[in-house]
Amino acid sequence: MNTGTRLPEVTFHTRVRDESVGGPNPYRWQDMTTDDYFKGKRVILFSLPGAFTPTCSTYQLPGFEVSFEKFRGLGIEDIYCMSVNDSFVMNKWAKDQNLKNVKVIPDGSGEFTRKMGMLVDKKNLGFGMRSWRYAAVVNDGVIEVWFEEPGLSDNHEEDPYGVSAPETLLQYLEQKDIEKAA
Numbered sequence: 001m002n003t004g005t006r007l008p009e010v011t012f013h014t015r016v017r018d019e020s021v022g023g024p025n026p027y028r029w030q031d032m033t034t035d036d037y038f039k040g041k042r043v044i045l046f047s048l049p050g051a052f053t054p055t056c057s058t059y060q061l062p063g064f065e066v067s068f069e070k071f072r073g074l075g076i077e078d079i080y081c082m083s084v085n086d087s088f089v090m091n092k093w094a095k096d097q098n099l100k101n102v103k104v105i106p107d108g109s110g111e112f113t114r115k116m117g118m119l120v121d122k123k124n125l126g127f128g129m130r131s132w133r134y135a136a137v138v139n140d141g142v143i144e145v146w147f148e149e150p151g152l153s154d155n156h157e158e159d160p161y162g163v164s165a166p167e168t169l170l171q172y173l174e175q176k177d178i179e180k181a182a
Contacts, residue, residue, distance in 0.1 A: 042077055080103050
C-alpha cells in the first residue's frame, strides 16, 4: 500500500453496548463507516491475522495498548486494531485483553482487508481468509506511512512480526517529532 492512498469506503457491522437493550447481553448492532473511524483524525490502524492468536495477543495488541499515552503525546488520537473476525469475537477479545485504549474494528467479511490488498488465504493454518499483518499511520483517511510485514502471500509458512510492531511506529513518530522541532 502506498503512502498518500485513501482508505477504501466500507461499512463495518459492529456490536455496541447499550444498557437500554437490557437483559444479560445488552448489545445492539451499529454500522460504522470508514469515515466514522478515520475522518478528521490522525490515528494508527494495525491489522493482524486473528483475535486470540499468540503473537497478536501476546505482543502486538498489548504493545499498542500499553504505549497508548506515548502515541497520544506524538499526535495520535486513536489506535484501531482490525482483524477479519466478526464483532462478537472482536468484542470478546477486547474484553479478554482488558482493553482501555485500543479500539477494535471487526472486518468480519474481509471486505476492507480485500480492498486494501491485504486479504490472504491461511488455510494451511486452518484459518481461511485473513489479513496479512500491517500497521499504518492514517491522517484524515489517508495513509501517512505504511508498515507491512515481509512475504505477503497465501498460505505463508510463517507469521512474520516486527515491521508492524508498536515500537516501529513509535520510532517513526518520534523521528517525525524531532524533524518538526528542528
